[in-house]
Amino acid sequence: MGRVLDIDALIGDPQTRIIVCCGAGGVGKTTTAAALGLRAAESGRRVVVLTIDPARRLAQSLGLTTLDNTPRPVADIDDTSGGSLDAMMLDMKRTFDEVVEAHSTPVKAEQILANPFYQAVSSSFAGTQEYMAMEKLGQLRLEADRDPDNPRWDLIVVDTPPSRSALDFLDAPKRLGSFLDGRFIRLLAAPAKAGGRAYLKVFSAGVNIVTKTLTKVLGGQMLSDVQTFVAALDTMFGGFRKRADHTFALLSDRTTTFIVVAAPERDALREASYFVDRLDEEEMPLAGLVINRMYRVSAPGLSAARALGAAEELGDEESGSSSDVTQGLLRMHAIQAEIADRHESLAKRFVAGHPGIPMVEVPAASGDIHDLVGLRAVGGALAGH
């Protein structure tokens, strides 16, 4: 076993201001984020948890019954240590709309909000969730810092979107940046700005080919929607870019820390591996790895092989009702011990491949987690209790 991830030290450190939970889909990222937030709040931190797409009952346990894009206090937490817990679910369209409204004139904002291209981008485009999660994170941080003497929150816990790849979250600001700096955006913005094709001639010969092809492929109407959209957004692009850069910088700041969440399965651990390497490459601060749903047996002193052998011996005896029961228990134990061994060896292999990365294992619960009691138990397990 390598180094242990000390969750209590992490959440107890006032220098820790942002915790980002990332990992493949289906590994229990949201549960981990919520459990961390609850534990931190009950130890005295003022916490806000930003979740992206929580399961219905988990959301209910956090009081997230309405989707209004604003952090709401979670009821029934133990606040004897002076902490508080707010939670919110990201509404990406609303977040995008708010950005538009905040950074353009009312007339322009109205134009943008009504543009069909904008409506599609803001509600369905495959990367919007990542951008908007970033945007929201930036906003929450600003809000938290508004009054340094009496901060509304001193810890933000973020659950990353269920992306195509866990890495999308990190790439979102850069991708937006390179698009905004790119030639293509200027090309799109140009005709609407200068009022026609004449202006384009000074650009380059390639422009004609591009515009012609785009018209051919996209159709003239879609192209003109795109152009109107880009032109309308043009004035706020600077702001977009600046904030995306700012949030990216925030992520590499030493008050931010990443927790990679995985399950003891080959695919989830592979994704975790990518993420760990990538964070390292970007020099992002990684606190460690959480392996959820580790199967554990309650009688670890009995090996799978020994249990199976004993069950067979009992099977050879004259059948009696109680030894049938014991036989069943032993066979069941053998199967569970085998799974537990496999999980353990997957975890060990990960540690061997990534020496020095602190890790904590959370045992599999026998039921689903959807209330504060369950989250508290997960929090305890995260802290090694």
Add this chain to the structure above:
Amino acid sequence: MAPDAGSARDTDWDGVRLHIVTGKGGTGKTTVAAALALALAAEGRRVLLAEVEGRQGISQTFDVTPLGLTEVRVAHAANGGEVFGLSVDAKAALLEYLQMYYKLGRAGGVLEKFGAIDFATTIAPGVRDVLLTGKVYEAVRRPRDHRAKGPGAAPAYDAVVVDAPPTGRVVRFLNVNHEVADLARVGPIRSQANSITAMLKSPQTAVHLVTLLEEMPVQETVDTIAELRAVGMPIGGVVVNQVREEILTLDVLEAAARNAISREDVAADLKRVHVRATDAIVDGLLSEARDHAERVTLERTEAEVIAGLGRPTYRLPSLPEGVDANGIREMAETLMTQGMA
């Protein structure tokens, strides 16, 4: 239509040529898609297994080198059957599409230089999904012999299996037409999206859902089936993955749940076969049985929910060794026995 001459057995999905496999993250949809492809390839057929999220799950499942832009054989099936793998790339699909329909040549390079290709494949809404599903559409319709065209021509693949995005995103992914309808009211993107949607909604297609007997994956299965139904996508079967072998009888499970198993009897049995019957071990075994009983009860409830869906359901046993290439073959056999392929 597809000649089904090779089919000696009756399966639940005769006539389906495009199998779309989805499921919540962590349910094993990639492995199930791989097993289904192998099962469909039995009896000498050619099957394409395509992934659309660039995860290289196929190459890892079959333990072959990462897939590039061409379709390569990743596995042999019974009687000369073959499974080909493809990791569909939006950019490559766009360039291929532009070349195929517009004979673009040099313009493709110019578009690339201007960032238009990146724009279309990563930023423009819906276009990426049109391209990814468009490539699948092309593979389903491709004739084996490119000179032979028309409805009578033998297809390049007898079946295409798609390892689709997870349940949370799959309906949006498949319902591309809806996505682009507001954007492209006319023009080639619109007509391409329309043709794709027509095929996806035809009886040639089935969307299968992979789940575990746990609350969240089952809930997502139920929700996704409702969403698929609402947009008119053909719903396929439900594959319950990682089903645990039932070891304890109902009586024992009930006794375990009620704490009614005799410690003394268990301890005596263990002693007889020379297992150290310490308190830790005896209590450990009983507590494992209790947890197990609790889990089994939850699983029963979830199994009832799945049964209530009224869809053909397949059960794949949990493989204690984990899933490797042999495990996939075992799963393929099981799917065949149960009539999925």
